[in-house]
Amino acid sequence: MQSLSPATCPGCGTPAGGGDNFCEACGQELAVTVVSTGTVPVGACSNCRSPHFSDDGYCQRCGRRAPVGRDHAELVLPGIAGVTDRGVRHHRNEDALALAATHTPGGPATMAVVCDGVSSSERPDEASAAAAERAVHILTATLRAGADGEEALIAAVLGANSAVCDLAGDSANPPAATYVSGVVTSAAVSVCWVGDSRAYWLPAGPGRGARLLTRDDTVVGHLVAEGLIAEADAVAAPGAHTVTGWLGADAGTPEPHTVTIEAPGPGVLLLCSDGLWNYQPDPAGLMQLAMPKALTDLPGAAAGLLAFALDGGGRDNITIALIAIPPGQAVVTADHRSAP
Amino acid sequence: MNRPEFTIEVSQNEYLPAGTGEVNAIVNVTSTGSGADGRSAMQDDTAAAEVIIIDCSGSMKAPGPKMIRAREATAAAIDAIRDGVAFAVVAGTHVATQVYPSDGLISADPATRQEAKFALTRLHPDGGTAIGRWLLLARELLATREDALRHAILLTDGRNEHESAEDLAAAIRRCEGVFSCDCRGVGTDWVVDELRTIATALLGTVDIVPDPAGLAADFEAMMTASMAKEVGDITLRVWTPEGAIVRFVKQVWPAVEDLTARRTQAAPQAGDYPAGAWGTESRDYHVCVTVRPAAVDDKMLAARISMIHTTAEGPQTLAQGKILAKWTDDEAESTRINRHVAHYTGQAEIAQAIYDGIEARKAGDDDTAAAEFGRAVALAYASGNQDTSSLLANVVDVIDASTGTVRLKPKVSDADEMLLDTRSTRTVRVKK
Numbered sequence: 156m157q158s159l160s161p162a163t164c165p166g167c168g169t170p171a172g173g174g175d176n177f178c179e180a181c182g183q184e185l186a187v188t189v190v191s192t193g194t195v196p197v198g199a200c201s202n203c204r205s206p207h208f209s210d211d212g213y214c215q216r217c218g219r220r221a222p223v224g225r226d227h228a229e230l231v232l233p234g235i236a237g238v239t240d241r242g243v244r245h246h247r248n249e250d251a252l253a254l255a256a257t258h259t260p261g262g263p264a265t266m267a268v269v270c271d272g273v274s275s276s277e278r279p280d281e282a283s284a285a286a287a288e289r290a291v292h293i294l295t296a297t298l299r300a301g302a303d304g305e306e307a308l309i310a311a312v313l314g315a316n317s318a319v320c321d322l323a324g325d326s327a328n329p330p331a332a333t334y335v336s337g338v339v340t341s342a343a344v345s346v347c348w349v350g351d352s353r354a355y356w357l358p359a360g361p362g363r364g365a366r367l368l369t370r371d372d373t374v375v376g377h378l379v380a381e382g383l384i385a386e387a388d389a390v391a392a393p394g395a396h397t398v399t400g401w402l403g404a405d406a407g408t409p410e411p412h413t414v415t416i417e418a419p420g421p422g423v424l425l426l427c428s429d430g431l432w433n434y435q436p437d438p439a440g441l442m443q444l445a446m447p448k449a450l451t452d453l454p455g456a457a458a459g460l461l462a463f464a465l466d467g468g469g470r471d472n473i474t475i476a477l478i479a480i481p482p483g484q485a486v487v488t489a490d491h492r493s494a495p
Numbered sequence: 496m497n498r499p500e501f502t503i504e505v506s507q508n509e510y511l512p513a514g515t516g517e518v519n520a521i522v523n524v525t526s527t528g529s530g531a532d533g534r535s536a537m538q539d540d541t542a543a544a545e546v547i548i549i550d551c552s553g554s555m556k557a558p559g560p561k562m563i564r565a566r567e568a569t570a571a572a573i574d575a576i577r578d579g580v581a582f583a584v585v586a587g588t589h590v591a592t593q594v595y596p597s598d599g600l601i602s603a604d605p606a607t608r609q610e611a612k613f614a615l616t617r618l619h620p621d622g623g624t625a626i627g628r629w630l631l632l633a634r635e636l637l638a639t640r641e642d643a644l645r646h647a648i649l650l651t652d653g654r655n656e657h658e659s660a661e662d663l664a665a666a667i668r669r670c671e672g673v674f675s676c677d678c679r680g681v682g683t684d685w686v687v688d689e690l691r692t693i694a695t696a697l698l699g700t701v702d703i704v705p706d707p708a709g710l711a712a713d714f715e716a717m718m719t720a721s722m723a724k725e726v727g728d729i730t731l732r733v734w735t736p737e738g739a740i741v742r743f744v745k746q747v748w749p750a751v752e753d754l755t756a757r758r759t760q761a762a763p764q765a766g767d768y769p770a771g772a773w774g775t776e777s778r779d780y781h782v783c784v785t786v787r788p789a790a791v792d793d794k795m796l797a798a799r800i801s802m803i804h805t806t807a808e809g810p811q812t813l814a815q816g817k818i819l820a821k822w823t824d825d826e827a828e829s830t831r832i833n834r835h836v837a838h839y840t841g842q843a844e845i846a847q848a849i850y851d852g853i854e855a856r857k858a859g860d861d862d863t864a865a866a867e868f869g870r871a872v873a874l875a876y877a878s879g880n881q882d883t884s885s886l887l888a889n890v891v892d893v894i895d896a897s898t899g900t901v902r903l904k905p906k907v908s909d910a911d912e913m914l915l916d917t918r919s920t921r922t923v924r925v926k927k
Contacts, residue, residue, distance in 0.1 A: 202789070203737065209796075209799070211817070213795075213796035213799075213817075214736070214796075215764075216736065216737050216764075217736045217737050217738070217787075217795075218735070218736030218737075218739070218786065218795040218796040218797060218820075219736075219789065219793065219794070219795050219796075220793075220794045220795070220796075243792070
């Protein structure tokens with residue numbers, strides 16, 4: 156995991172002091188970006204929450220092996236929480252996660268990117284990490300420059316695609332990743348995706364229906380979208396995981412999809428890889444798992460969803476991002492780490 | 496000063512069945528010396544201080560040449576002290592008297608060694624036995640040399656009669672951590688438990704020298720071994736995860752010493768066990784901890800073993816080793832007992848069986864004694880512990896060693912029983 160504050164203020168170009176959240180010259184808030192890059196051990200033991208590890212990678216309180224690299228990473232910013240986990244069956248985590256919070260001319264914006272490396276490609280872990288990291292930095296920059304959610308999302312997904320293509324080299328089976336991103340501003344919620352990583356809208360009140368915002372780029376995804384097959388059957392269908400869209404050198408020009416909900420009312424935007432939705436594709440079911448906890452404790456709700464997928468078998472890598480609507484509103488509990 | 500290099504090797508089966516938490520490991524600690532291999536012990540510059548305590552009670556007079564042999568043995572030990580080592584000789588009766596030098600310690604050189612040996616001729620057995628007082632004088636002398644490896648040799652031929660058991664216990668407590676002490680009983684009129692208690696507390700050895708003729712060689716060997724020590728005040732530190740319980744920490748080679756009760760808390764999750772002074776040598780420890788079980792496929796650091804050297808600059812970690820736990824559903828993995836763990840579990844059992852057998856014999860319970868000795872015979876036979884096997888053969892007639900079928904000998908000499916008693920804790924290593 157790394158936390159990135161820009162070296163200079165994007166507003167006036169003044170060098171930013173270490174750990175400053177606001178530019179000392181013009182007062183603009185500096186972007187806070189958190190990316191799980193997969194190289195550095197995370198800050199807390201997944202068993203006992205202790206932040207102290209021995210040099211050889213064991214928790215100094217409970218003795219558990221430290222979650223190394225991307226095996227398990229938890230990222231938290233005000234109004235956003237994410238977790239990415241290797242799961243039970245896979246030997247490494249090929250998912251990637253990036254979060255950011257920033258100020259735009261139109262007010263605060265929070266955003267997340269979830270990418271799932273395509274296992275049948277080469278170096279899928281590098282593909283997902285490159286895509287997520289590039290995307291979140293383009294998102295913050297374009298939103299600050301005044302772009303609206305969808306414009307920023309399109310710029311970011313194209314940038315992410317270039318980042319994955321840059322990894323290809325001479326490979327016959329170049330790195331590839333699926334992609335879902337979401338931006339929450341005070342005006343709207345926008346999502347953009349390629350592949351089968353998903354976005355769900357989970358409203359705060361029980362009266363309004365939770366909703367799947369994305370439509371999988373998979374063989375069965377198109378059938379479900381056209382009402383030809385039931386969602387519950389689709390998960391088990393032979394083509395459920397055969398993606399028809401991805402980022403990467405062998406994907407051609409990406410065809411990202413976008414959806415925007417104007418003034419959606421309070422709630423949470425959930426982005427996830429198929430490691431979660433395989434165990435609960437139904438929006439109402441996911442809402443039951445996440446609510447009402449997500450309204451007061453986003454990291455706790457993300458941890459709850461992860462535990463659900465792990466308890467279900469954890470067959471795939473699991474990545475979850477929860478973004479509060481309106482942006483930055485949800486309470487972040489004190490015992491969870493937050494970005495500097 | 497060069498410090499010895501320590502290495503730790505852990506031998507264990509780290510796989511545990513789901514839901515269980517007992518982890519066993521054999522920890523081999525080896526000190527490879529300070530790189531001064533081949534040098535003469537007499538040229539060593541390690542600061543050391545030695546006190547030789549000789550029983551001069553009336554019983555040393557007769558029968559036979561006990562006192563003469565004790566003088567010769569002391570002289571042999573004095574000759575083994577290298578130049579520059581501070582030393583003194585103490586005579587023990589119902590009081591403790593300094594024989595040489597008249598006061599404090601003196602640096603060894605050819606002249607002082609000669610003077611010391613000459614002073615031994617003045618020793619005349621007369622008086623009682625108050626071992627606690629002897630120890631306290633040694634303490635007084637050695638406590639002045641905090642910079643040095645401090646060691647004493649204690650020789651007695653009788654029981655501690657002229658002070659209370661409490662006085663002796665209190666004296667031992669005061670000496671703990673100040674110096675190490677090797678204890679020898681000559682003849683068969685001394686009490687194994689008394690000397691064993693002292694040797695255990697003061698991290699030394701205990702042995703019987705049944706025939707005074709063997710004293711000189713034994714004393715020389717003891718002093719030579721002490722001169723070979725390069726670093727003192729070593730502790731074995733055991734870190735355990737929260738919620739874990741240290742079941743036991745035992746030295747299991749070269750002899751069984753249960754250190755479990757000697758723990759001092761070093762940190763909230765770490766305890767220190769005394770390991771004394773080290774030269775170029777190797778020792779094995781059996782560590783058993785119980786941790787909270789985790790999920791199948793989870794991996795845990797069940798204990799971290801560190802060898803710690805405490806100096807004026809504070810504690811220094813010389814080596815570390817890991818005891819791990821991994822949970823599995825595969826019984827083939829989890830039921831495999833590590834052969835080192837199995838072997839030393841057996842060696843510790845031999846010592847316990849012999850101890851129980853001796854106690855039962857003293858209590859007149861011959862059936863239990865035969866059963867315990869038989870168990871020890873079978874275990875010693877199976878593990879190839881030939882020294883213990885032959886000691887056992889002095890107290891029982893072995894009918895079938897493999898099954899442990901034995902008959903108590905109708906008449907056992909005191910010396911044979913005491914030999915078995917003092918040496919029952921000696922172990923052998925795993926057969927290759």
